[in-house]
Amino acid sequence: MDLIVAGNRAELRKAREVAGPGRYALVPTMGALHEGHRSLIRLAGERAEHVVVSIFVNPLQFGPNEDFSRYPRTFDADLAVCEQEGVRAVFAPSAADMYLPDRQVAVSAGAMGTVVEGAFRPGHFDGVLTVVLKLFNLVQPDLAIFGQKDAQQLALIRRMVADLDVPVEIVAAPTVREPDGLALSSRNRYLSARERVTALELSRALRAGAVQREPARIRQAARAVLEEAARLDPPLLLDYLALVDPASFTDVGEGYRRQAVLAVAAKVGTTRLIDNMVLDLG
Numbered sequence: 001m002d003l004i005v006a007g008n009r010a011e012l013r014k015a016r017e018v019a020g021p022g023r024y025a026l027v028p029t030m031g032a033l034h035e036g037h038r039s040l041i042r043l044a045g046e047r048a049e050h051v052v053v054s055i056f057v058n059p060l061q062f063g064p065n066e067d068f069s070r071y072p073r074t075f076d077a078d079l080a081v082c083e084q085e086g087v088r089a090v091f092a093p094s095a096a097d098m099y100l101p102d103r104q105v106a107v108s109a110g111a112m113g114t115v116v117e118g119a120f121r122p123g124h125f126d127g128v129l130t131v132v133l134k135l136f137n138l139v140q141p142d143l144a145i146f147g148q149k150d151a152q153q154l155a156l157i158r159r160m161v162a163d164l165d166v167p168v169e170i171v172a173a174p175t176v177r178e179p180d181g182l183a184l185s186s187r188n189r190y191l192s193a194r195e196r197v198t199a200l201e202l203s204r205a206l207r208a209g210a211v212q213r214e215p216a217r218i219r220q221a222a223r224a225v226l227e228e229a230a231r232l233d234p235p236l237l238l239d240y241l242a243l244v245d246p247a248s249f250t251d252v253g254e255g256y257r258r259q260a261v262l263a264v265a266a267k268v269g270t271t272r273l274i275d276n277m278v279l280d281l282g
């Protein structure tokens, strides 16, 4: 079956009519698709008859000093990926099609949107949840796939679905990495060869933490790697290292015996990278 490309909400409605009945899985993305996105699309295909990929660089989730205007846009290559992966429809609206000029109402991520990643990106998660809820309402999927790579985003989407009774099943997909450990990201293409070497220290720090068992030791081991990485050329400039409960994103204390997320964010050159690992402390 041919890939249907819907550039606006009317075309999306038509695409759903053409595709017909069955379970629908939505994979929301900002494009610049890589192997991580492909793994989400494949997981979607295992769970549903129809896979819809949305490609939308959402202005609401970028801060004024962030990379919205230079975010990579590779639409033709993205369509080729979707075609190869057997996607039924791509929904790629314009910002004007998504947002009314006089829009007022948005989703608030609450206090959970202001900690860890949210402390460094005010308003980011409100923008994410608002666009995700809109995509759910437009596409009306039975399920949606999100990457563990964006662990706090995943936790907040689960929270939104629970708090607002959104009838969409949320499925998490594991983080896809390069053989040397670097988590795949659309932003990796900004890195120079030397910056990429420094960027490897993010996943190295997570692995150093992951072999420990007690929260204090986990934080200490990861921090030691990050402190060394701060002295490299080019340096790794740490935003945060956090060991948190995967659902609430609050810090875990000593004696904690369940799953925890060890999350890190840092800048290398002008590129901001995030990564995390789920640790089982039980």
Ligand code: AMP
Residues within 6 Å of the ligand: 028, 029, 030, 031, 035, 036, 037, 039, 040, 145, 146, 147, 148, 149, 150, 173, 174, 175, 176, 177, 183, 184, 185, 186
């Ligand atoms: P993005 O296009 O970066 O907004 O990401 C779209 C979806 O792909 C999100 O659910 C991300 O968590 C997920 N994703 C991004 N990078 C990876 C990765 N390396 N492995 C798995 N999923 C990823």
